Every structure is written in structure tokens, then in C-alpha cells.
Amino acid sequence: MDSISTKNAVVYFNSEVYTALNDYIKTVQPSKIFVLVDSNTHDYCLPKFLQRVESGEIAVEVMEMPNGEEHKSIDICTGVWEALSEYNADRKSLLINLGGGVVTDLGGFVASTYMRGISYINIPTSLLAMVDASVGGKTGVDLGTLKNQVGVINEGEMVGVDTSFLDSLPQNEMVSGFAEMLKHGLIYDESYWNTLTHLENLDISDLDRLIYDSIDIKNKVVTSDPTEKGLRKILNFGHTLGHAIESYFLENADKTPLLHGEAIAIGMILETYLSTKMCGLSQNHLETITNGILKTFSKVTITKADQEHIIELLKYDKKNSHGVVKFVLLEAIGKPKLDCVVSNALIFEAFDYYAR
Numbered sequence: 001m002d003s004i005s006t007k008n009a010v011v012y013f014n015s016e017v018y019t020a021l022n023d024y025i026k027t028v029q030p031s032k033i034f035v036l037v038d039s040n041t042h043d044y045c046l047p048k049f050l051q052r053v054e055s056g057e058i059a060v061e062v063m064e065m066p067n068g069e070e071h072k073s074i075d076i077c078t079g080v081w082e083a084l085s086e087y088n089a090d091r092k093s094l095l096i097n098l099g100g101g102v103v104t105d106l107g108g109f110v111a112s113t114y115m116r117g118i119s120y121i122n123i124p125t126s127l128l129a130m131v132d133a134s135v136g137g138k139t140g141v142d143l144g145t146l147k148n149q150v151g152v153i154n155e156g157e158m159v160g161v162d163t164s165f166l167d168s169l170p171q172n173e174m175v176s177g178f179a180e181m182l183k184h185g186l187i188y189d190e191s192y193w194n195t196l197t198h199l200e201n202l203d204i205s206d207l208d209r210l211i212y213d214s215i216d217i218k219n220k221v222v223t224s225d226p227t228e229k230g231l232r233k234i235l236n237f238g239h240t241l242g243h244a245i246e247s248y249f250l251e252n253a254d255k256t257p258l259l260h261g262e263a264i265a266i267g268m269i270l271e272t273y274l275s276t277k278m279c280g281l282s283q284n285h286l287e288t289i290t291n292g293i294l295k296t297f298s299k300v301t302i303t304k305a306d307q308e309h310i311i312e313l314l315k316y317d318k319k320n321s322h323g324v325v326k327f328v329l330l331e332a333i334g335k336p337k338l339d340c341v342v343s344n345a346l347i348f349e350a351f352d353y354y355a356r
């Protein structure tokens with residue numbers, strides 16, 4: 001498969017990941033190589049990865065962090081900075097982040113700040129990290145409950161997407177990442193959306209090419225709008241309500257938390273309904289999109305009381321300006337519309353549509 005060039009880096013696929021990585025190591029000759037993993041990627045991905053890396057005389061040190069979003073914190077960064085220091089990492093050291101979005105976001109931030117910045121390479125191992133976190137150069141950590149509150153934008157030297165790592169990824173995590181692929185279809189490319197919704201199951205051999213296409217779409221959107229002023233906002237489709245639903249389910253002790261993609265799937269159905277009312281999306285499209293999403297994502301019960309709390313949470317959406325909640329909606333598949341303002345009454349209607 002071809003590689004994809006981002007603003008400052010290149011995304012390599014499958015066996016080419018190791019050719020490019022080994023070339024890089026040979027040419028640059030880092031003083032030391034550090035590999036950051038979490039407890040899962042330590043067991044499932046690291047052995048395979050180390051087998052294919054040719055480091056020659058250069059020492060390779062592995063650093064392990066606990067898995068899970070709750071560890072995407074400054075405390076863990078401190079631990080990693082200290083470990084780098086103890087192992088005498090210097091300005092010429094290389095950090096390789098092997099893991100899901102938590103490891104690649106945190107590791108990218110640690111590398112960007114250690115000694116004012118050392119080189120890093122991301123090897124995403126979850127579907128979400130492959131299709132969503134692998135381009136754009138966003139790194140960072142959470143500050144308590146505030147997601148991605150501290151960080152920098154700084155692309156690594158390269159990204160390596162080896163889809164065979166997905167063999168060990170739990171099914172619910174696969175499904176969660178798939179939501180972002182569906183989103184890429186809805187905001188950018190109707191034929192891509194059609195292909196995704198006609199898949200019989202999420203078989204990795206079928207997904208291979210589609211993962212490539214998804215990264216390509218995200219890259220086109222991001223590179224056309226590096227300062228996040230316009231087009232890039234289309235990536236928020238499904239995320240205005242989706243994020244509020246995700247936070248509500250996370251903070252409410254009576255609810256089982258939803259994975260990011262599970263919440264975004266609900267957000268996309270709700271925002272598709274809003275699109276029919278606000279920007280002329282056809283009824284036909286509404287049905288097709290709803291059915292396409294529900295083929296993979298089961299319905300979640302959201303009571304009237306839940307809905308009120310969720311709407312309340314929209315106030316905290318990072319993308320608001322001057323206290324006004326702005327949605328990305330769809331005029332058609334592949335034709336998003338920015339900055340739509342929607343009444344609460346219509347949002348309640350959207351929840352009724354979702355529940356029917």
C-alpha cells in the first residue's frame with residue numbers, strides 16, 4: 001500500500017512500516033530508543049514489534065504505563081519523563097509510542113516536552129488510534145475530568161499503521177473505532193460510506209484498505225485547514241451531542257459508561273435527524289444513515305431526564321463560541337454544513353426519533 005504524506009510526516013502501512021522504521025534508525029542513529037507501551041500493548045503488541053525492529057548496536061528500553069483513559073495524566077507523564085532521565089535519554093534519543101490513542105497522545109506530549117523536544121514515532125495499535133489519532137499531530141493529556149486540556153500540536157517523525165495489531169483488539173474497541181470511519185464517510189465521501197455499511201462484519205482483511213481510506217480522508221481535511229478555522233470543524237460531526245452523551249454516561253453512577261465511538265454513533269443519528277430539519281437532508285437519507293449506524297451499534301436507552309442533563313452539558317462544548325452551541329450538520333452525505341444553531345425543542349425531537 002502507498003504511504004500517505006501529512007504536513008510534516010509520512011504514514012506507512014503494514015510491512016512498509018518496518019522498512020521505513022529500520023531505514024530511519026539506520027540513517028538517524030538515535031542515541032537510544034525508548035518504546036512506550038501500556039499493559040495491554042506490552043503483552044499483545046510489543047513482542048511482535050520488537051521482532052521486526054532492527055536496532056543494531058542501539059539500546060532499546062521499554063517503558064510501560066497502565067492502560068485506560070484515567071491514566072492519560074500529568075502524573076503518568078512525570079513517571080515517563082523521570083524514566084527517560086534515569087535511562088540517560090538525551091536530545092538524540094527516539095521515543096516510539098506503541099499503543100492506542102492514550103499511549104500515542106501521552107507519549108507524543110512527553111516527547112514534545114522532554115528536553116524541549118525529542119523525536120518520536122507513533123505506532124497506533126487500536127482502530128480508533130489508526131483512523132483518528134494518527135494524523136494531525138495533536139498530543140496531550142487530560143486535566144482531571146477535562147479531556148485533552150494540556151498538550152501541544154507537534155507531528156512525530158513518522159506514523160506506522162500495521163493493521164495486524166488489530167487481531168488482539170477487543171471487539172467493542174473495534175466497533176468504537178468504526179464509528180469514526182463511518183463519520184469520515186458521512187462528512188466526505190458517499191461511496192466510502194456505502195462500502196462501510198455494506199460490510200458483513202468487521203473482518204480485518206476487508207478493513208485494511210478502508211482503514212487506509214479513512215486516514216486519507218482525515219489527512220485531506222486536516223491539511224486543508226491546519227489552523228482549525230474552517231473545514232476541519234467537519235470532523236466534529238456527531239461529536240457535539242456525542243461528547244455530551246459520553247460525559248453524561250461516564251459521570252452518572254447508574255449508567256454503564258459508553259466507549260467514545262458508541263456515544264458518537266448516537267450523536268451521529270441525532271445530528272442526522274437535526275440535519276433533515278435544519279438543512280434539507282432527505283428523509284430517505286435519514287433512514288439510510290440511521291439503519292447504517294444501527295447495523296453495528298445497538299440502541300441505548302436515554303430517558304427524558306437523561307436528555308435534559310445531556311442538553312445541559314452542551315454548554316461546556318469546547319467548540320462553542322460566545323455561549324452559542326454550534327453543530328456540524330449534513331445537507332447530503334459528503335456535504336457538511338458548519339455553524340448550525342439548533343433549538344432545544346428540536347434536540348428533544350431528535351431523541352424521540354432515536355428512541356422510536
Ligand SMILES: NC(=O)c1ccc[n+]([C@@H]2O[C@H](COP(=O)([O-])OP(=O)(O)OC[C@H]3O[C@@H](n4cnc5c(N)ncnc54)[C@H](O)[C@@H]3O)[C@@H](O)[C@H]2O)c1
Binds near residue numbers: 040045126129
Ligand atoms: N490525537 C488525536 O488526534 C486523537 C484523535 C482521536 C482520539 N484521540 C485520543 O485517543 C484516546 C482514545 O484512543 P483509544 O480508543 O485507542 O484508547 P486506548 O488507548 O485507551 O485503547 C483502548 C484499549 O485498547 C487496548 N489496546 C490497544 N491496542 C490494542 C491491541 N492491539 N490489542 C489489545 N488491546 C489493545 C488499550 O490497552 C486500551 O485498553 C483518547 O484519549 C482520545 O482523546 C486522539
Ligand SMILES: [Zn+2]
Binds near residue numbers: 180239264
Ligand atoms: Zn471522535
